[in-house]
Amino acid sequence: KAGVTQTPRYLIKTRGQQVTLSCSPISGHRSVSWYQQTPGQGLQFLFEYFSETQRNKGNFPGRFSGRQFSNSRSEMNVSTLELGDSALYLCASSLLRLKMNTEAFFGQGTRLTVV
Amino acid sequence: DAKTTQPNSMESNEEEPVHLPCNHSTISGTDYIHWYRQLPSQGPEYVIHGLTSNVNNRMASLAIAEDRKSSTLILHRATLRDAAVYYCILRDMNRDDKIIFGKGTRLHILP
Numbered sequence: 333k334a335g336v337t338q339t340p341r342y343l344i345k346t347r348g349q350q351v352t353l354s355c356s357p358i359s360g361h362r363s364v365s366w367y368q369q370t371p372g373q374g375l376q377f378l379f380e381y382f383s384e385t386q387r388n389k390g391n392f393p394g395r396f397s398g399r400q401f402s403n404s405r406s407e408m409n410v411s412t413l414e415l416g417d418s419a420l421y422l423c424a425s426s427l428l429r430l431k432m433n434t435e436a437f438f439g440q441g442t443r444l445t446v447v
Numbered sequence: 448d449a450k451t452t453q454p455n456s457m458e459s460n461e462e463e464p465v466h467l468p469c470n471h472s473t474i475s476g477t478d479y480i481h482w483y484r485q486l487p488s489q490g491p492e493y494v495i496h497g498l499t500s501n502v503n504n505r506m507a508s509l510a511i512a513e514d515r516k517s518s519t520l521i522l523h524r525a526t527l528r529d530a531a532v533y534y535c536i537l538r539d540m541n542r543d544d545k546i547i548f549g550k551g552t553r554l555h556i557l558p
Contacts (some may be wrong), residue, residue, distance in 0.1 A: 336490075365545065367546075367548075368487050374532075374548055374549070374550055375491070375548035377546065379546040388544040388545055390545065413468065416461055417491075422490045424491075427548070429544060430544045430545060430546065431540075431541075431542060431544035435493040436491075436493065438490030438491045441490050
């Protein structure tokens with residue numbers, strides 16, 4: 333079956349702009365979680381969506397938001413971009429909620445560069 | 448959250464076994480030990496997880512110390528494709544609704 337698909341793969345934006353990233357989970361998976369990966373901070377949890385509801389949120393400012401649609405596809409939005417938002421953004425899908433201790437399947441990520 | 452400690456990097460020769468250690472001295476009774484790895488230019492990939500007993504799957508084996516304060520991921524016969532960052536992660540089955548990654552161990556495979 334198809335894996336987790338993230339689009340676009342690469343993105344260049346200017347400071348102050350906003351960006352929307354998309355994640356299509358594995359068919360049948362209902363949980364989508366998002367992570368930011370930078371050389372300095374490593375992989376950090378952003379939030380998890382399950383059944384179109386945000387279930388948990390990491391320690392990120394309100395400029396980072398997301399949503400999930402009825403088909404489980406998820407989008408992540410970052411407003412008023414800062415240079416420090418340059419990172420690899422990864423999404424992961426799992427069959428059940430993360431706290432059910434299921435395996436998470438990650439996409440290849442979207443590389444965002446803010447200039 | 449209980450923390451894990453891993454060496455920053457390790458080297459191994461191709462076609463030899465690799466033992467990747469992880470210390471988790473503050474592990475609680477409900478923490479599962481998970482391993483993920485991240486190949487270059489890829490997202491993380493689940494490898495294996497366990498609670499108390501040693502576990503085997505097609506990718507690797509997980510050896511868990513009797514007191515659960517440490518564990519070892521074993522790759523039985525390393526290939527160049529196994530060069531990656533390996534993350535040892537503790538997840539509480541009762542409450543952890545996120546995956547907390549540490550710095551991991553960067554594994555280099557020498558041909």
